[in-house]
Amino acid sequence: MGDAIAFYTLAAFILGFAILVISTRDTVHSILFLVLDFLFVAALYVLLGAEFVAVIQVLVYAGGIVVLYLFVVMLVNLKRPPEVYQDPNRRTRMGYALAGAVLVELAAIATWGYVTPPPPAAAPSAMPVTGNTEQVGWLLYTSYLIPFEVASMLLLVAMIGAIVLAKREL
Amino acid sequence: MITPTHYMLLSAALFIIGVVGVLVRRNIIIIFMSIELILNAVNINLVALSNQLQNQVGQVFAIFVIAVAAAEAAVGLGIILAFYRNKETVNIDEMNLMRW
Amino acid sequence: MVDNFVIPLLQIVIVLNATLVGVTYMVLLERKVIAWAQSRLGPMRVGPYGILQPIADVIKLMIKEDITPARADRWVFTAAPIIAVVPAFIVYAVIPFGETAHLFGRTITLYITDINVGLLYIVSVASVGVYGIILAGYSSNSKYPLLASLRASAQLISYEVAVTLTLVSVILMAGSLSMVSIVHAQRDAGFWFAFVQPIAFGIFLVGGLAETNRAPFDLPEAEQELTGGFHTEYSGMRFALFFLAEYANMIVVSSVATTLFLGGWLRPFPNVAALAFLDVIPDWTWFLAKSFVFLYVFIWVRATLPRYRYDQLMRLGWKFLIPLAIVNLVVTGFVKVLAG
Amino acid sequence: MFDTDELVLNMGPQHPSTHGVLRVVLRLDGEKVVDADVVIGYLHRGIEKLSENRSWTQIILLTDRMDYVAAATSNVGYCETVEKLMQLEVPRRARYVRTILCELQRIASHCLWVGTHAMDIGAMTVFLYAFRERELILDLFEDFCGARLTYNSMRIGGLPLDIPPGWDKKVLEFCRIMDSKLDEYEALLTHNRIWLERTRGIGVIDGEDAAGLGLCGPALRGSGIARDVRKDEPYAAYDELEFDIPLGAAGDTYDRYLVRMEEFRQSLRIIRQATEGIPEGPIVGKVPRLIKPAAGETYHAIESPKGELGFFIVSDGKSTNPYRFRVRPPSFCNLQGLRRLVRGHLVADVVALIGSLDIVLGEVDR
Numbered sequence: 001m002g003d004a005i006a007f008y009t010l011a012a013f014i015l016g017f018a019i020l021v022i023s024t025r026d027t028v029h030s031i032l033f034l035v036l037d038f039l040f041v042a043a044l045y046v047l048l049g050a051e052f053v054a055v056i057q058v059l060v061y062a063g064g065i066v067v068l069y070l071f072v073v074m075l076v077n078l079k080r081p082p083e084v085y086q087d088p089n090r091r092t093r094m095g096y097a098l099a100g101a102v103l104v105e106l107a108a109i110a111t112w113g114y115v116t117p118p119p120p121a122a123a124p125s126a127m128p129v130t131g132n133t134e135q136v137g138w139l140l141y142t143s144y145l146i147p148f149e150v151a152s153m154l155l156l157v158a159m160i161g162a163i164v165l166a167k168r169e170l
Numbered sequence: 171m172i173t174p175t176h177y178m179l180l181s182a183a184l185f186i187i188g189v190v191g192v193l194v195r196r197n198i199i200i201i202f203m204s205i206e207l208i209l210n211a212v213n214i215n216l217v218a219l220s221n222q223l224q225n226q227v228g229q230v231f232a233i234f235v236i237a238v239a240a241a242e243a244a245v246g247l248g249i250i251l252a253f254y255r256n257k258e259t260v261n262i263d264e265m266n267l268m269r270w
Numbered sequence: 271m272v273d274n275f276v277i278p279l280l281q282i283v284i285v286l287n288a289t290l291v292g293v294t295y296m297v298l299l300e301r302k303v304i305a306w307a308q309s310r311l312g313p314m315r316v317g318p319y320g321i322l323q324p325i326a327d328v329i330k331l332m333i334k335e336d337i338t339p340a341r342a343d344r345w346v347f348t349a350a351p352i353i354a355v356v357p358a359f360i361v362y363a364v365i366p367f368g369e370t371a372h373l374f375g376r377t378i379t380l381y382i383t384d385i386n387v388g389l390l391y392i393v394s395v396a397s398v399g400v401y402g403i404i405l406a407g408y409s410s411n412s413k414y415p416l417l418a419s420l421r422a423s424a425q426l427i428s429y430e431v432a433v434t435l436t437l438v439s440v441i442l443m444a445g446s447l448s449m450v451s452i453v454h455a456q457r458d459a460g461f462w463f464a465f466v467q468p469i470a471f472g473i474f475l476v477g478g479l480a481e482t483n484r485a486p487f488d489l490p491e492a493e494q495e496l497t498g499g500f501h502t503e504y505s506g507m508r509f510a511l512f513f514l515a516e517y518a519n520m521i522v523v524s525s526v527a528t529t530l531f532l533g534g535w536l537r538p539f540p541n542v543a544a545l546a547f548l549d550v551i552p553d554w555t556w557f558l559a560k561s562f563v564f565l566y567v568f569i570w571v572r573a574t575l576p577r578y579r580y581d582q583l584m585r586l587g588w589k590f591l592i593p594l595a596i597v598n599l600v601v602t603g604f605v606k607v608l609a610g
Numbered sequence: 611m612f613d614t615d616e617l618v619l620n621m622g623p624q625h626p627s628t629h630g631v632l633r634v635v636l637r638l639d640g641e642k643v644v645d646a647d648v649v650i651g652y653l654h655r656g657i658e659k660l661s662e663n664r665s666w667t668q669i670i671l672l673t674d675r676m677d678y679v680a681a682a683t684s685n686v687g688y689c690e691t692v693e694k695l696m697q698l699e700v701p702r703r704a705r706y707v708r709t710i711l712c713e714l715q716r717i718a719s720h721c722l723w724v725g726t727h728a729m730d731i732g733a734m735t736v737f738l739y740a741f742r743e744r745e746l747i748l749d750l751f752e753d754f755c756g757a758r759l760t761y762n763s764m765r766i767g768g769l770p771l772d773i774p775p776g777w778d779k780k781v782l783e784f785c786r787i788m789d790s791k792l793d794e795y796e797a798l799l800t801h802n803r804i805w806l807e808r809t810r811g812i813g814v815i816d817g818e819d820a821a822g823l824g825l826c827g828p829a830l831r832g833s834g835i836a837r838d839v840r841k842d843e844p845y846a847a848y849d850e851l852e853f854d855i856p857l858g859a860a861g862d863t864y865d866r867y868l869v870r871m872e873e874f875r876q877s878l879r880i881i882r883q884a885t886e887g888i889p890e891g892p893i894v895g896k897v898p899r900l901i902k903p904a905a906g907e908t909y910h911a912i913e914s915p916k917g918e919l920g921f922f923i924v925s926d927g928k929s930t931n932p933y934r935f936r937v938r939p940p941s942f943c944n945l946q947g948l949r950r951l952v953r954g955h956l957v958a959d960v961v962a963l964i965g966s967l968d969i970v971l972g973e974v975d976r
Contacts, residue, residue: 007172011180018184018207022191027199028346028408034203035401041210048177048221053213053229053236055390060236063397064427065206065243070404071423072247073199074416076254086196087263095193103186110178131386133447135226136233144230151237158241165248308738413619417641417957485732486804489958576804577732579958580641 006047013040027073031066038062052133177218185211198253198260202246209239281382285362293517294324300569307573328510336506339411346409351504351511354402357395358518364388365525366450368535368554380535380554381450388449389441392526393434396481400426402515403483403500410503418499421489421580425480428587429487433477435595436470439602440530443467453534460541464531469598471531473591475567478523480587482516485572489580524564525557532560616644621960623652629726629964630971634948641956646949650942653975661935666692666766666901669935674760676939677973680719682711682751683914685764690845691910691921692766695903702847703891704768709847709884710781711754711763712912713877717788718747719915719968720870720877724795727867727965731808736798743791746784753777766901768894778885785878785885792874800871809864813951813963816861823950824943827917828873829967832858832866839913846912851883863966870968902930916940916968937976941969 017037024030038061045054128138140148184207191204213232220228254260298313298320305312313320338347368380385391400423407419441447443463444455456462464471480487489499501512528534535553539545578586622633631652637645657676661669673684686708693700700708725740748758753774755763763770799805815825820833830837838855840848856872858865905927911920917940924934944967951963 003172007176011176014180015183015187018187021207022187022195022200022204026343027197028343028405030200030203032346032349032401032405034206035398037207038210039398041214044214045217048217050217050220050229050232051385051387052390053217053232055387055394056233056236057213059390059394059397060240061206061210063394063400063430065240067397067400067404067423067427068243068247069199069203070401070408071420072250074404074408074420075251076260085259085261085263087266090196090263092194096190099186099190099193102189103182106182106185107179110175110182132226132229133387136229139226139230140233143227144234147234151234154241155237158244162244162248165245166251304734308735309742310738413617417617417619421641488732573735574798575733576728576799576802576808577958578804579808579956581956582807 003047007044010040010044010047013037014044028070031069031073034069035062035066038066050132052136174218174222177214181211181215181218183211184208184214196261196263198250198262198265201262202243202250205242206239209235277376277378278382281378282363285367285382286359289359289362289518289521290514292521293514294328296517296521296565297327297513298324299565300572303566303569304573307570331510331513332507334506336508337503339503342411342503343409346405347503348508350402350406350409351508351515352402353405354399354515355511355518357399357402358515358522361392361395361522362525364391364449365522366453366529366534367525367557368552369450369453371552371554384448384450386446386448389437389447389452389526389530392449392522393430393437396519396522397426397430399515399519402512406504406512407500410500412503415500415502418489418502422483422500425483425487425489425580425583425587428584429477429480429591432473432587432591432595433481435592435599436467436474436477437530439467439470439595439599442599442602442606449529449534453529453536456533457536457540462531462533462536467531467598467602469594470602471527473595473598474527474531475564476586476591478527479568479571480583482519482523482568484520484568486575486578487583488572488577489583520565520568521561524561524568527564528557528560534560619957623649629969632945632964632969632971632974634952634960634964636952636957636960638957641958643952643955643957643960646952646960648945648948650945650971650974653971655976657976658935658937662932665930666903666932669932670764670766671760671762674762675972676937676976677719677914677916677919677941677970678759679722679970680715680915681759681761682715682763683719683912683919685761686712686846687910687912687914687919688921689764689766690912691908691923692901692903694910695906695908695923695925696766696901698767698897699895700768701892701895702889704893704895705847706884706888707769707773707893708764709851710881710888711751712846713881713884714747714750714781714784716877716915717874717881718744720874721747723870723915723965723968724799724867727962727968728799728805730961730965731805733798733802733805736795739791739794739798743788746787750777750780750784753780765894765897767897768892772893773888778888781881781885785882788874788878792871796871799867806864808958808962809867809966810862811860812863812955812959813966814860814862815947815951819950820861820947823947825917825947826940826943827913827915827968828866828869829917829944829947831855832869833861834859837918839911839918843911845910847884848880850887851880853880863962866966900930903927907934911938914940916970916973917944939973939976941967941971941973945969945974 014037017033017040020033021030021037024033038057042054042057042062045051045057188204188206188208188211191207192201195201195204213235216228216232216235220226220232250260253265257264259265301323302312302320313323316322316326338344363382364385366381366384370377370379372378403422403426404419407415407417407422410416440452440463443459443466444452446452446455479485483489501509504512533540535557537545537548537551537553537556617638619636619638620633621636623631633649633652635647635649636643655675657672661672664672670685670688673688674681676684721740721744725737728734728736751761751763752758754777755761755771757763815823815833817830817833817835820830821835821837825833826837834857836855836857839845840853841855853876856869856876858869903925905925907922907924909920909922911918913919918938919940920938922934922936922938923932926933948963948967951967952960955963
């Protein structure tokens with residue numbers, strides 16, 4: 001019961017703020033709603049027993065990425081509203097329609113396509129550690145070491161790329 | 171009782187909100203933020219299933235997704251800044267040239 | 271019922287109130303210490319030796335007119351101080367002021383909660399506090415606050431990297447993210463981590479000064495350059511909230527430094543049995559005393575040093591502190607592996 | 611290539627570190643100053659024009675209001691100009707006392723400078739230390755003339771009053787205190803790494819440019835040009851006293867700082883010599899009852915704490931007030947260098963540079 005209340009509340013906040021993010025005119029307000037949205041998603045992760053991901057969500061998303069967005073919005077202090085011009089060939093209604101179609105499809109898959117999974121594999125029990133953070137760390141540094149290194153490489157490349165793009169003269 | 175289906179539906183709804191943002195808005199910064207929403211929708215799915223399966227692999231992938239999102243934001247915002255410097259706009263409908 | 275609801279609630283109320291009072295008296299302490307450093311007396315009028323000054327200050331701030339500048343972004347302008355102050359206070363949830371106390375036949379923990387990602391929780395919550403500063407600058411619709419908030423956001427993000435890296439070294443030593451376990455690890459090891467991680471300790475202190483916008487890194491509120499920085503346009507209670515957030519953050523930084531590097535509530539030399547008579551003193555006293563030392567150092571530094579310039583601050587952060595923190599982390603890892 | 615917008619930032623006239631009502635319009639690229647327009651005139655009281663309607667003696671108290679942190683120097687400068695115009699002989703005792711007052715005033719003014727300059731860069735303790743010592747000087751002035759800020763402490767042809775008994779001992783005592791306090795300031799600043807980083811290489815100007823811009827005083831000597839009116843065209847008793855002119859080399863803010871810090875010590879040296887050597891004798895020369903210089907014009911400059919303070923006075927020989935009265939204020943001339951100095955630096959350096967030029971708006975605007 002408590003779970004259900006928590007889930008529905010969080011879900012309502014997540015979706016509500018998500019709608020505000022894409023519907024608000026003012027970019028800065030939109031970013032604020034995005035932060036709130038991420039915080040509620042983090043709360044959802046806590047509900048799911050994934051504290052580590054929740055904290056990373058707040059640390060990286062809310063504390064890092066979105067600050068970057070805010071920074072960019074403040075740097076591009078726009079003289080005119082960003083969305084006054086509209087491409088005459090733009091099909092906004094088509095966009096809504098397509099999105100609606102995808103939603104129906106996804107909902108259908110989620111509702112009827114979901115099969116109760118087989119009982120948990122033996123993998124977790126093989127882990128010598130307990131606790132969410134330890135288990136995630138264990139997986140990251142054993143089975144997923146190569147993807148982990150690739151991700152770090154990706155971040156490095158992105159960092160260099162961002163510097164090259166944003167810096168005026170190198 | 172909250173089943174993974176509930177989480178999947180939530181995730182699908184969030185995903186669609188993101189898709190609508192990408193398709194409908196013209197401010198490229200908002201479009202980027204919609205992409206972040208989509209990535210979050212995926213993460214909710216991953217974490218929910220990880221919880222259901224009692225297997226932390228889903229959370230590991232969620233962390234990878236966050237890392238990729240960080241990379242995407244850094245490069246994407248770099249592009250926005252570089253573009254803004256040249257064209258003084260963040261409206262994607264005005265971004266209709268391949269080069270200048 | 272009592273254990274699950276009443277006691278935690280009481281803990282929260284006590285910690286919050288203690289923090290609020292602590293913050294107001296922190297301001298008085300700062301004024302007094304700086305005054306003494308500068309051969310002045312400091313506040314002397316309200317109460318004996320000015321000890322009631324904080325109360326007068328609070329009353330003054332509360333009854334002052336609350337001005338919203340014309341053409342400011344009204345909602346964001348109102349939200350910014352709240353966003354700044356809330357993270358500063360919810361961090362206290364995981365700070366262990368002591369281990370346990372016995373009261374009315376119950377054993378009460380001297381921390382509100384101990385979660386197993388405690389340290390990461392502190393870092394992540396603190397990173398949200400940046401928004402208060404950025405949004406305050408942005409929404410004021412004024413140039414000086416805007417410049418200040420751009421500075422602030424860049425500064426806080428940069429120094430967060432260095433500080434988090436030093437925290438990772440400590441986590442390596444302790445083998446846990448939980449604040450209580452970190453103190454226990456120091457107890458079991460028999461030494462404070464400041465002695466085995468002096469570089470991390472130093473970087474944490476410098477980074478802590480920068481994270482709390484204290485001199486010599488007080489660029490976002492550099493009075494002489496930016497006429498007060500991001501809160502230039504704020505007045506009354508909303509200004510007080512920024513003030514509160516800043517000093518609460520100072521206390522957080524000193525508490526975290528105490529927990530991670532100076533053995534939290536442990537007495538000095540926890541492994542020397544000859545000093546066991548010191549255990550008479552309650553453990554939270556040690557914690558408060560150690561935190562006080564940090565706070566004093568913060569004030570002392572402010573009275574002594576000039577201010578860095580923005581680019582020098584960035585250079586110090588990125589080209590010195592972060593590489594040093596990484597080297598320290600790698601060395602710690604190697605030592606840890608080689609030692610067993 | 612298009613670029614992001616330049617931000618135009620109005621610094622002042624209400625700004626905590628423009629030292630008064632200076633207004634600097636900065637054009638910023640990020641935090642970098644692309645250009646700066648210095649706007650002055652917010653404190654203009656028309657002292658030059660007012661002086662043309664005052665009697666020669668009344669003008670002395672107007673000169674107090676120019677450089678209000680170094681009023682005695684302005685008094686001396688004006689009185690000496692009139693004496694030069696009238697070819698009056700000033701008794702030696704008066705000249706010695708004037709020298710002491712000028713140098714005390716230089717220390718007081720430099721105290722204020724070092725305090726505010728350090729405060730601009732964020733070191734607030736020096737400010738209070740420096741004001742503590744400035745207070746001692748103000749007490750000395752109070753003993754001498756009864757006033758603490760606008761002294762009106764000079765008369766054409768000599769002094770209004772002789773120095774009070776025991777005053778010279780107090781001055782020597784002050785010199786002793788000041789010596790140790792200077793070490794205190796230097797301990798806080800001179801070798802402080804942050805201070806070095808904030809001042810070294812900031813606002814570099816070479817001697818040629820500095821002279822070309824008309825900079826004077828420590829701002830010029832910081833660039834290595836040995837120009838000091840006290841040595842070059844001695845007035846008061848400077849030709850009888852020994853002192854050195856400290857020179858900088860790099861011409862940056864740090865060198866200007868060092869020059870002024872050394873000037874503190876040189877001033878103390880001068881005060882010691884002068885106080886110990888005050889000759890006996892009258893304090894006022896032979897001055898006519900009605901001061902009415904013969905028709906003519908003259909220019910006379912002295913070294914005020916801020917630089918070369920010159921007075922150009924034209925008398926028509928008929929009236930009891932000057933026909934034309936013109937001041938060459940050092941702050942005004944030094945301020946001309948600001949635009950050249952701040953270009954390419956950051957906003958934070960602008961306040962450091964304003965402080966390093968040591969301007970007083972009362973003198974700039976008159």
